[in-house]
Each structure stands twice: as C-alpha cells, then as structure tokens.
Amino acid sequence: MDLKKELNKEQYLAATHVEGPLLILAGAGSGKTRVITYRIAHLIRNCGVSPYNILAITFTNKAAREMAERASFLLGEENLYGIWINTFHAACGKILRRYADRIGFNSNFIIYDETEVQVVLKECLRRLNIDEKYLDPKAVRKYISKAKDEMISWKDFTKSHDTYNNHLFRMVSEVYKMYQETLLANNAMDFDDMILMTIKLFKENPDVLDYYQEKFKFIMVDEYQDTNMAQYEFVRLLASKYKNLCVVGDDDQSIYGFRGADIRNILEFENEYHDCKVIKLEQNYRSTQNILDAANRIIKNNTERRHKRLWTEQGHGEPITRYEAEDQNDEALYIVSAIQDGVRKGMKYSDFTILYRINALSQTIEKALTRFGIPYRVYGGLKFFDRKEIKDIVCYLRVLDNPLDDVALRRIINVPKRGIGEVSYNNAYDIALREDTNVLNVFLNAGNYPELSRTASKLSSFALKIMDIMMKKDTMAISEYVKYVIYESGMIEELKRENTDEAESRIENLMEFISVANEYESEVLESPDAENLNNLTSFLQNIALSTDMDKQEEVDADTVTLMTIHNSKGLEFPVVFVIAMEEGTFPSMRAEMPEEVEEERRLCYVAITRAKKKLYLTHSRLRLLYGRTNYRVPSRFLRELELKAEKEEDRSEKSTTFRTGAVRKGAFGRVVNSVGDVKALNQQTGKVDTKDFKVGDRVKHKKFGNGTIVKMEGSGDKTVVEIQFDSTGMKRLMLAYAKLSHI
C-alpha cells in the first residue's frame, strides 16, 4: 500500500491527516470513498490505531458495505476486526440495544416503518376523538417529523408553539405526546427516535457517553451534507472529547433537505471546529470534461455553496445530447433506439441507466422497454419489503420476538383469514389499556370478557397458536425458524388454496424471504463486526433498516437500470438518460422558494455527474401524467446548460426497428386526443378571443413578459389560461382580461 502513489496530492493529504478535525469537500466522482478507506488503512497500519477505536458512519447500508469491503481489500478482513462501519441508524441501534433499559426500553425494541407510524397516529387520533378529516394524520406526521429532525420533543413542542391560542398546535402536541407514549408502551421507535434516543442516552448517562467517546477515538462521517440536527448532535457528542473527527461531503450534492438534512452542518463545520483542516477534492475520475463542464455550469447558479470546480485529465468525450420529444411515448422510443443502437455496437444493457425525478415517470419507459424486449430493472418502485406477504411474515416474527408488539399483532390477527376483525381487535385493545396488560394476553383469556364473547374461541386459539410457535424460537437457526413460521402460520396453505398467479408470486416472495434470512445468517458469521448477534431481534432490526437498494444483486445481470435521481446518488453509469426535464417536474412544481429551487438544481447536478461517458437529457412537448396530457415547458436547467435541442434527427437511419405503424399510432393516439379536447373547447365558446389562443401558443403579457400557454380551462368570458412565463414563472389569468398578444 503506497499512499503517495495511489492517491493524488489532495487525496493523500486527506488520507494521512490523523489528529484533529478534518473537513473533506469531495466533489462528485473525486474518489471520496477511496480517501476514506485509505485513511482507515493508514490509521490502522501506519499509526497503530486499533480498529476497535474507529467509527465510520454512512447513510446507506450499501455505502457501509462498500466501505467495509474496500477497507478489507486493503488491510485484510482479520485486521479490521472490531471496527464499526455502519449507517447512523445501525450504529445507534447497536448502542441502544445494549443500553435500552437506561432509557426505559427493552433491548428487543422494534423500529416502526412509515406505514406503522401512520397506523399508530390514526389510533391516537381515534383515542383523542379527533376527526381525521379535521386533522390529517399525514399532516401530523409532518409536524412530528420536522420537530424530531430539529430535536424538539413533545414537551418542547408544547413550549415552542403557542398551544394555548393555536388550536392546531394544541392538537398536534397532544397527538405527539400520545404517539410517543404509545411507542414507548409498545417498546417501539420510529427512525428518528433511534438517533434521538441515543442522544438522550448519552446526555442522561455520562458514563455511557464517556465509554463511547473513549471507544471511538477516530470518527468518520460520510455524506456529511445530509446530516440533520439530531445526527449532527450525535456526532458532536461522540467527537467532543478527542475531536478526531473527519467529515466528508459535498454541499453541492445535498438533496435531502425534505427529510431534515441541514446544509449548514457542512457549510459551518469550520466555525464549529475552528482549528479544522479543509481539503477540497476537485479532480474527477469518473466523467468526461464535457459532462463536468455541464455540471459546473449548472451548479454555479446556486448561491449557497462552497466554490468548487470539477476537472479531469480525461478528454472531452462525447457531447451531451438534448432531445426534445413530441410526447412521452416518443421520448421512450428515442431512448429505446439509443439503447438498441449502443447494444448493436457492442455495449451491454447494463451500461444504460434512466434517471427521473418522480417514480411515476418510469411507467412509459417500462412499457417501451418491455415491448422491445430490453431487460430492465427498476430500483425503488414496488419494494420487496413493502409487499403485503413480506410485511405479514415480518409482523409474525415481530410478535414472536416481542408479544407486546400490538401494531404487528393487529396486522397478523387475520392473516390467514380466521374470522377476527377490526371490531374484536379494538375491543381487546381497549381492554388491554384498561387492565394495563397486552392484547395477546387479552386474547388468551378472551372467554372472560363479555364484549369478546362472539369471537372468544377464535381469539384464544389464535393466541395459543402464537404461543406454540414462540416455544420453538430458540431451538433453530433464523432461516429455519422463518421457514417454520411461514408454514406454521398457515399463510402458505391459504395462498395455495387461492391458486392464482398472484398467490403463486406471493409464495415465491416468501421463499425469497427465507433466502434473505439465509443471507443474514452468513453475513453475521463472516462479519468483522464483533457485536452482531445471531438472533431474531437483530435479524428484525436488520430488516427494518434494509431497503431494496441493499439487496445483493446478481452481478452478472445484464439489464438496463431505472431509478429516481435520489436513488442514484453515489452510483455511476457509462450512459445516463435524464428524462422529463420539464418545468413542474424538474424542477418540481412544489419547489417554490429559492432555496427549494437550489435543492432541485443540486439534484440536477447529481443526475448529470452520474454519467461517465455519455449523457442524454430528454424532455417532451406533451406529456401524459396523472391521467391528463399537458403541454410542457422545457426545464430552466436546460437553459442554464445552454444546450440546443437535438432536432427530430433521421432516426430511421439509426434504427429501423421502432418505426412501426403500431408504435407511431400509439404515440399519436394520445396527442390527438389532447389537442382534440382543446379544439372542442374552442368550438364550444364561439368567442373570438378564446379561439385566438390555444395551448402551446407563445404569448406576450404587458406585465409578465413572454410565456407559453400551458393549460386552458372554462369557456367564453370565463376562460382561464395557465401561462408559464419565461422569467416570472407560472400564472393563472382570466383570458378576457389578460390582454395577451401573440409573439
């Protein structure tokens, strides 16, 4: 391992910085992970630091796994034994598991996902007699989430808002309080709590904090720009003693503001740690100069950032292609043709990736890829762990691990169908609250309660069944037990009886879940991390913190990849298509404030910098989305990139495959409909002024300047036009009064 030879000057300086705070501003593709892993190797091999004293934190399991793999490639796995390379949540989970009792939890606490959080919130609203129509559970969730990101407890929430005079805040704070009490009673936490509870643990137990400060003498945090206040505080507490804190990040790639990431954490790192060293990594090893130029050009439109300029020693490479499609089908066909073209020239399907701002956009592309027999894989759409049958089996395991887990119990109570419903459950739940016991216990003794008499025998036999399966818990390995539960629960039998394709695929998924358990077992056995446990509790926690992105993919799969831009962060691909570069989608219409638009721009920057060799940006004049076809205005980002649209080039030369009548008809079918609608509308009105304008027209307004008509509603004098103005954005105007003129 020759650091000088294998790293550039800045990378070398960063990797060999040992003591004191260090901020690495790592541009996209600048070898960030390389620096971190070399730094780990340097600490251990050249500085005599024990792996036991190192904590490396990432945001995703995938990043953690990659870092661990690369570090063990440098050092050998045996020399990493005891190191913590984990996500924030996994690291906190491990700490909490050990000291759960100090903060009133049991060590087999469970982590609720968003769906379960919703269930609990609805339950709270019900118990507080608040109508869901009056206070939307989703809105409450937003308030609570935001509060937690900022480390505001329900007590603080009550103090920080005027809950005496503001009815809304009073209600939210009551729900927040009951929500936390319910979580505690169920021995459960949500994602945010894992960080918050760890902070609480540290603050209330100096001995514990001191232990971990001593243990983690060297701390590294990846993707630091994505940290929220709570994560910042967690790191600050741990690092405050030795201050050997190395954070790596790129303010230009901060795209998680919506989940509380605070870009100030990285921008103000130097103020917090004033003796810190700052190193910028600007040399890019991923992309061509053309791609980097585009990235630099777009990001310089942001004001809240540290100056950085990516460069490469590679050549300029291929120019960036902007394609303006007629409609979404045309866009899809363009992409299909480019892929077919590339494959014909010897490229692999896996060289191509299609990125989009919103999941809904994958639909059309998927259809086109399917029609032309191009293999593809979608990341993030319907998630494995979100599938009904997977959630069911997970809930079974949760109840078996922790009989107090009422939320899980509620879910499996009627899986498979056994004639127990909402009413029985709610009755039992109320009894359990009244008698200060748990629901399963009430089930067991259902015969004693008159309000449960109707279903008493079903309830108690279900409870007995659960107890029965629970007895076997510690007698077999995880995967074996998972299999046992799947069959013993009766889920398989029920699905087999259904005898449909869908049931068939559900069974397959359950079998796949057994392999997940298998995989977990072998991972635990091989792990250099000494504190992993081979038990149900830790398996469940592992599952709770898993996403589809983490599932090990067959490496040889030669498929096109589809994913959201958010999911693509940290990855790279030879050829990238960024689709639907249109106002309202990208940037999102929800980004109204300047800082929100800046985040969208950073998202665009992330998308562009994923490409290694070739970048395509596509947009469409018309798009069918959410059931309606609308005229679309090219994204302002395209203007900022100063790219000229590729004209309807002679694609027939490129590919003859898709110039088929059927496809063309499909492409035009929807367009004709939409234009037809506008025409019909114009004919109805009979008014000259309405007829003069139609969707897609370029118009001039006295005050707002030039723009494009995007939508027209109503008729005659009441016609309302929506116009996307070039400089002032979207406006709704009454056509009769707008005094528009054609350009």
Next chain:
DNA sequence: CGACTGGCCGAGTTA
C-alpha cells in the same frame, strides 16, 4: 365479519 364496489382525492424525493 368480510368481500366487493363506487366514489373521491391526490399525484415527491427516503433511511
């Protein structure tokens, strides 16, 4: 109790 249906509303990114 639960399956089915019609209507309504929403439609963004995620560990």
Next chain:
DNA sequence: CGGCCAGTCG
C-alpha cells in the same frame, strides 16, 4: 389514472 376508504350487501 390509480389507490384507498367508506359504505353496503351477503
């Protein structure tokens, strides 16, 4: 256009 929920009927 699709998912979810409430209401109805078996």
